Amino acid sequence: MKDNFGREIDYLRVSVTTRCNLNCIYCGKADCDKKEQELSAKTIIALVHAFARCGIKKVRVTGGEPLVRADVCDIVRGVKSIPGIETVALTTNGVLLEQFAKPLVDAGLSSVNISLDSTDGSTYRHLTGADVLDRVLRGIDAAQCDGLSAIKINAVLMKGVNDAGAGDLIALAKDSPIDVRFIELMPFSSVGEDNDKRVTGDELLRRFPFLRQLETQETATARYYTADGFRGRIGLISPVSHKFCDRCSRVRLLSDGSVKPCLAFDDSYDLLAYKDDPAALTARIREIIQAKPAGHDFGGGTTTHGLNRTGG
Helix, strand or coil: CCCCCCCCCCCCEEEECCCCCCCCCCCCCCHHCCCHHCCHHHHHHHHHHHHHHHHEEEEEEEEHHHHHHCHHHHHHHHCCCCCCCEEEEEEECCCHHHHHHHHHHHHHHCCCEEEECCCCCHHHHHHHCCCHHHHHHHHHHHHHCCCCCCEEEECCCECCHHHHHHHHHHHHHHCCCCCCECCCCCCCCCCCHHHHCCCCCHHHHCCCCCEECCCCCCCCCCEECCCCHHHHHEEEECCCCCCCCCHEEEEEEEEEEEEEECCCCCCCCHHHHCCCHHHHHHHHHHHHHHCCCCCEEEHHHCCCHHHHCCCC
């Protein structure tokens, strides 16, 4: 369905938990909720049913870290079985992906995004608070071996922290058919407030002039590039320096059963009060989608919610 600004809203990001097994410095994990506040798999699937009735076609399972939930495969399987849902994807930090890749594929998962901000062990440990880079790299290998149709690496660069390793991340797309995407730092923590640490897509293009833009751009969020001899692509996602709000197609279902129409705003709307009345639930979702804001203003300062609550 369309919102009040004529945008087709067909993409739902479902945050199934605020828990995470890492503590990335830009995430804002300090506001993490407890496990008892998570929706059951049955409730998540029922809510997604209602979103599908409103025109949602693509679902991305996120967190926190979704793989900390023992029933994550049941969630993927249940969502994939919903009429109207065409694809189910997942975003993960990759720590547990080696053991989950095959079961997730069997459950119907079609693609995975893996957060990886550095290929240097000490830098990775500084960014995440954990010495698990080798497990993440094995998870990426497992995802390729177990038949996921699309694998993307998501990286957030910060000046003086991990931006020196941008070339090593880009190199991951040379020999493997994966996308490496650089996402601008957003104001979801005290680190994100520091504009001087933000590395823009334009800066990366100046630094790596061998990247050339692809003529066909199938996504509203990322600008894709390639280079001679590359099997994969490089993506630039620039929500701060190059807003794409006029093409946004997504809303977010949070792990407490509320809906967030826009990542940048603190506003969210409870759905659990309507979950036992399918008609009322569908009507409420339509109202929320139609009232989606025209766009964000990250210049207004740090939001009060961390990325662990919204799934990014």
